[in-house]
Amino acid sequence: MPSISTTDYVLDQAKRRLKPTPVTIPGMGAVEKRLKDKHWDQFVLAEPPAGSDLKPILGDAGLPIIGHMIEIFRGGPDFILEIYRKHGPVYFAESPALSSVMALGPDATQAVFSNRNKDFSQRAWDPVIGPFFEGGLMLLDFDEHMFHRRIMQEAFTRSRLTGYVSHIDSVASAVLANDWVANDPRFLFHPAIKELTLDIASEVFMGVPAGTDRALVTTVNQAFTTTTRAGNAIVRKPVPPLTWWRGIKARKTLEDYFSSRIGEKRRSESTDMFSVLCHSADEDGQSFTDDQIVSHMIFLMMAAHDTSTSTMTTMAYHLAANPEWQDRLREESARIGDGPLDIEALEKLETYDLVINEALRMMTPLPFNFRQAIRDTDLLGYYIPAGTNVVTWPSINHRLPELWTDPEKFDPERFAEPRSEHKKHRYAFAPFGGGAHKCIGMVFGQLEIKTVVHRLLQNYRLELPRPDYQPRYDYGGMPVPLDGMPIVLRPLH
Structure with missing residues (x-):
């Protein structure tokens, strides 16, 4: 040879x-x-x-x-x-x-x-999502990545997560009680839960309370959806009006939005993640520049809502198909009551952890x-x-x-x-990646999923649209059910 x-x-x-x-x-x-x-x-x-x-x-x-x-x-x-x-x-x-x-x-x-010898770089993501999520934590390498991660960790401490839970709960409770359609076999769970997780992200990440500026939230959420989908483009050139070009335009919309609000966030003492990133610093007092904050916010918003959307969609299907597990979760939820949620209450939902992990195993949101x-x-x-x-x-x-x-x-x-x-192998189960780039927001995601599903099961019983229903998926990026995942919601009250 x-x-x-x-x-x-x-x-x-x-x-x-x-x-x-x-x-x-x-x-x-x-x-x-x-x-x-x-x-x-x-x-x-x-x-x-x-x-x-x-x-x-x-x-x-x-x-x-x-x-x-x-x-x-x-x-x-x-x-x-x-x-x-x-x-x-x-x-x-x-x-x-x-x-x-x-x-x-x-x-x-x-x-x-x-990556013991640091032989492998994150730059392989560049031709996939680079133009849309450049500067995001997942696209950074080695010392630069660790520098950014140390500062960003301030946004995911237990005290910060405690503050986020109340916002997640208020949005989820309002939407599930008022906006979702009951007893309809045509109700599509995936787009509905995606809209809910975007509403949660708008309040928790951006500091825009759900329902207060619907036009703004809709514009920003649409830009996130377009940007995320652009990574699946076949023609990877900015040719109007194709997907890649639309993704670049949407990225510009997001940049303009976050850039225009950095000043007020730096002056405020709000508890939303945007404000936290504007004030966060490492042990040496180093903080993010404006451009870095914009890049991190765009990436975090995408990562936070898409993975939770995928996991809860998988959970909805399997809970509807396996009602005995739905009953077990509902019984566990009953033990913590229907009052305001906090981290301590959510940590008692141990059966939820089993179901979340099984959903992540069966349909991993980021499969590669x-x-x-x-x-x-x-x-x-x-x-x-x-x-x-x-x-x-x-x-x-x-x-x-x-x-x-x-x-x-x-x-x-x-x-x-x-x-x-x-535990049979260190990487038998790796839905959040591993090594230095293991998902920084995985605890936040688990708390969000527990909160939403807890409130969902308090309001509804989940049923399949027909006994033999099985979803089919598009695996072009994150797995997405081709039919939107129809689930019947039977009110419990």
């Missing part, structure tokens, strides 16, 4: 592909045949340096032009799990969107997330994570050239029968003692 340099390995891929003759059958073209049979032309990513004892990574390009986009959008983690079973923990997928080495399984996930090798390195003994994108899929770890009993079954007890199946 001839040697290949690091700098030209991408250009060399086309020359190294094996070219088996596609089989054509009557009524089905070669492309459709290959999609059906999963028969791809393989090639070597790059030959390891002589004498290194590292193994080369095999890969393929999928279908012409579109690569594996159809399988990923349709199957998501199921398709990636198929690759893991067939090719092992390290495999290269060439793609028109983002060619990358797939680091699959718990050992590969641990190697990338722990991107990194980029900043130098020639290795991954589980495979050669990774500098500049290679690496994508981990923690969500497939959540589906491995060697780690989880009957992984396709909704079974929250798996997280309780003595089973504790999530």
